[in-house]
Each structure stands twice: as C-alpha cells, then as structure tokens.
Amino acid sequence: MSKDLYQILKVNSTASPSEIKRAYRALAREHHPDANPDNPEADERFKEIASAYEILSDPERRARYDQYGETGISSGHSDPFGDFSDIFSSFFGGQNSSPSGPRVEYGEDLEVDLEIGFEEAVFGTEREINIRTAVSCEPCGSTGATAGTTAIECARCNGLGQIQEMRRSILGQMLTQTICPECKGSGSRILDPCKDCNGEGRKVTEILLPIEIQQGVDQGNTLRLSGRGATGKRGAPAGDLYVHLRVSSHSVLERRGYDLIHRLHIPMSQAVLGADLDYETLDSKEVLAMQPGTQSGHIFKFRGKGVPHLNTRNRGDYIVEVVVDIPTDLTTDQEEILRKYASEREEEVSPKRKRVRSRRR
Ligand SMILES: [Zn+2]
Ligand SMILES: [Zn+2]
CATH class of the missing domain: 2.60.260.20 (Urease metallochaperone UreE, N-terminal domain)
Incomplete structure (x- = not known):
C-alpha cells in the first residue's frame, strides 16, 4: 500500500479535518463490505479507506505523514493497526484520539x-x-x-476494534459503529x-x-x-x-490561607516596660521591638515571610499577635510590690486573702 493517503480519501492535501471526515464517511458507506456482498475487492478497499482515515484524522499522525510519508510511520508495514500504533505510542504518549481506530x-x-x-x-x-x-x-x-x-489481528473487526453496521432507516442507509465484542475494542487477539x-x-x-x-x-x-x-x-x-x-498541625502556628499566625504570649512587665525580643519565623531571624505600653492584640507583621503561593513567587505574611499574660503565681514579695503600685495609683484592689484562707485550714 504505497498509495497516497489523500488520494485514497479523494481529498487534497490541504483538506480540513471536517472535509476528511466527510470524505471518509461517504467512502466508507460506499465501500462497506456489507453493502457490497458481491464485490470481493470491497473489503480490501474498505480497509484501505479506514487505514488512511486512521492517520489523516489524527493531527499528530497526519503531520508526521505529511513530513515523512508512510515510511515515517509504518516502517514498511501496510497494517496501520498493528505496528505503528505502537510506534505512535512511544512518540506521542499513547493518546489515541482517532474515532475509528x-x-x-x-x-x-x-x-x-x-x-x-x-x-x-x-x-x-x-x-x-x-x-x-x-x-x-x-x-x-x-x-x-x-x-x-x-x-493476531482480530478477525471479527479486521483489527479496527470496532464494527460498522449498515442500518436501513426511513432516512436511508446509516452507518453505525460499535465496539467489537470479540476483542473488546483492542483490535487484536x-x-x-x-x-x-x-x-x-x-x-x-x-x-x-x-x-x-x-x-x-x-x-x-x-x-x-x-x-x-x-x-x-x-x-x-x-x-x-x-x-x-x-x-x-503546628504547636503554635496557625495557617490562614497563605498567612501564618502566631499568638505570642508575653509577660505583663514586657508589655508595660517594652523589650526587644529575638524572634524566629519559619525561615528568618527577626527582632520584635515591643514598645513600652504594648497592648494585647498588638500585631507585628512580617510581609512575605508566610506560606509561598502554589504557582507564583509570592508569599503570604507572617503575623505575630501579642497576648499579654496576667501573672497568677505571684510570690508574697511580688504581691507587696504590686499592692504598693496600686495604692500609689489609687487603684482599688481586693484586700489580702491569704490570711483568710490560712485561718480556714
Ligand atoms: Zn475485534
Ligand atoms: Zn506478561
């Protein structure tokens, strides 16, 4: 089979995919063996048409055929459904987009x-x-x-993997395609x-x-x-x-989209008096410059130190939210200092309760 594939389908080499499809449909109908029971050559001719369409209907195969001719795709074989579908698998990743193969x-x-x-x-x-x-x-x-x-090639479908049947309807003859039951569509046995x-x-x-x-x-x-x-x-x-x-989950970090949030607990004295704290994000060293009088809820934002975006070079932010801890474990001396502090500022506080508790015991 060294005939030109375009000649087989009776189209010229610049034919569009839909022109090729139309030409194939018309020729397949005309030469289908079932429609030509008395013509022994119809079968050969039908296979030839199907083979040509197999290649020309696949943009990649067609391009290869245009460039190299049939040697580029079949290494001398005339059966397009045996060897060169394998060759194409290795070239193009095995996609089979042809509707008739x-x-x-x-x-x-x-x-x-x-x-x-x-x-x-x-x-x-x-x-x-x-x-x-x-x-x-x-x-x-x-x-x-x-x-x-x-x-071996499946005898039932001649390696096509599909069976074409001519059905008569009120609209005339119609060609229908079904998967070959013998080879389950693989075209071979x-x-x-x-x-x-x-x-x-x-x-x-x-x-x-x-x-x-x-x-x-x-x-x-x-x-x-x-x-x-x-x-x-x-x-x-x-x-x-x-x-x-x-x-x-992380022991202290929370993730919101591409931002990372750390609720950082600091002692009251640091919040009141201020402090410069060494701080490490996931991949950078920073300093938290805590001003005197820092409140709970104060936010330090490190732009671009959060989570890298999936497909861009951007990164989210790294956010440190301050939480001021109120001490609950004061020693007697520390309590005295705070009471002195409160009385100096004329702030009303509860009286000492320690003696009350110890009397109960
Ligand atoms: Zn079959
Ligand atoms: Zn095996």
Whole structure:
C-alpha cells in the first residue's frame, strides 16, 4: 500500500479535518463490505479507506505523514493497526484520539491519603509512597503474548476494534459503529497468553513511588499526578494518581490561607516596660521591638515571610499577635510590690486573702 493517503480519501492535501471526515464517511458507506456482498475487492478497499482515515484524522499522525510519508510511520508495514500504533505510542504518549481506530483503555486511576508535616506543606517536600498498583509485565514486554509470539489481528473487526453496521432507516442507509465484542475494542487477539500476567501485559504489585510535593499545599488539597496510576492492559497508557493531603498541625502556628499566625504570649512587665525580643519565623531571624505600653492584640507583621503561593513567587505574611499574660503565681514579695503600685495609683484592689484562707485550714 504505497498509495497516497489523500488520494485514497479523494481529498487534497490541504483538506480540513471536517472535509476528511466527510470524505471518509461517504467512502466508507460506499465501500462497506456489507453493502457490497458481491464485490470481493470491497473489503480490501474498505480497509484501505479506514487505514488512511486512521492517520489523516489524527493531527499528530497526519503531520508526521505529511513530513515523512508512510515510511515515517509504518516502517514498511501496510497494517496501520498493528505496528505503528505502537510506534505512535512511544512518540506521542499513547493518546489515541482517532474515532475509528482500536480503543485505548487507560489503566486505573489510583487514590492515596498522605499525611505531611506543617512545614513540609509550607516549603514543599519529597516523599516516597507505598502504593499497590499495576506495572508492566517484563517477560512479555507488556504485550500479554508469550515471548516470541505476537497477537493476531482480530478477525471479527479486521483489527479496527470496532464494527460498522449498515442500518436501513426511513432516512436511508446509516452507518453505525460499535465496539467489537470479540476483542473488546483492542483490535487484536492473543493465542498464547503470557503465563506471568495471564495475557494482561501487566502485573499487580506494591511499589515505592517517589513524589514531589510543591510548596504552598494545604490541608485537603489533592495532587493529581498524571500517568502515575496503574499501567494499562497490554501496554496501554497508565491512569492518574490522586494524592489526598492531610497536614499535621503546628504547636503554635496557625495557617490562614497563605498567612501564618502566631499568638505570642508575653509577660505583663514586657508589655508595660517594652523589650526587644529575638524572634524566629519559619525561615528568618527577626527582632520584635515591643514598645513600652504594648497592648494585647498588638500585631507585628512580617510581609512575605508566610506560606509561598502554589504557582507564583509570592508569599503570604507572617503575623505575630501579642497576648499579654496576667501573672497568677505571684510570690508574697511580688504581691507587696504590686499592692504598693496600686495604692500609689489609687487603684482599688481586693484586700489580702491569704490570711483568710490560712485561718480556714
Ligand atoms: Zn475485534
Ligand atoms: Zn506478561
């Protein structure tokens, strides 16, 4: 089959995707073997049309064909559904967007829960997670066929993975497509299944998967790792892996979006008299210049020292909110000093209660 694919579909090489589709539909209807039971060549011609459409309907394959001709995609084979879908899998990641080709069944998506530390969520981390998944079967090279044998084209659908039927309706003849029940849409059959994987081309096992967690993630976030789920059957592309994150809480810090909040307790004397306090955020050293007369609720804000944003270079703020502690454990001497202080300021306070308590005992 060295005919020009555009000639086969009777379109010119600049035809739009919808023109190609229209041309294919018309030709497929005309040359469908069921519609031409007396013409032995119809079957060949129909396959030729389907093959041409298989390539020209896929933008990537069409571009490759335009650039390299058929050698660029088929290495001399005339069967587009056998070898060169494999070649394309390796070039383009296995996406099968063609509506008429064998069906590609992706591997299963997987879900895992992962608990990470507070600071790991803020700055990102690398982890290895243990998952039960399906991986390629090595003995058969994920083909599912015993080494040295190959799958054969499904006779029922001629490797198309789909069956086209001509139905008569009041609107005339209609071409309908269904998935081939014989090969379940794969287009091929394995006569000698690999013993290691029972012909699936993959095996279920536990693996340690390294994953990278980016900075700025938060409790309840789900990471979607494309193509890290279970490997598909017989070399089909893998599904996705969803990682649901739980973030452990911090002993003193609270997170609000990208801001970090620390309610810092200071003694009354520091609030009254002031103090310069050395202070460390998660990744910087600061000084809290506590002025004399600092009140509870006073806020120190360190801009850009909070949580890095997920996809930008920005960071939230780091906020220190002052809480003035009232002492509850005064010694007798300290109490005397405070009573003197109160009487000097003519502030009314409760009388000493210590003697009352000791008399009761
Ligand atoms: Zn089939
Ligand atoms: Zn195998």
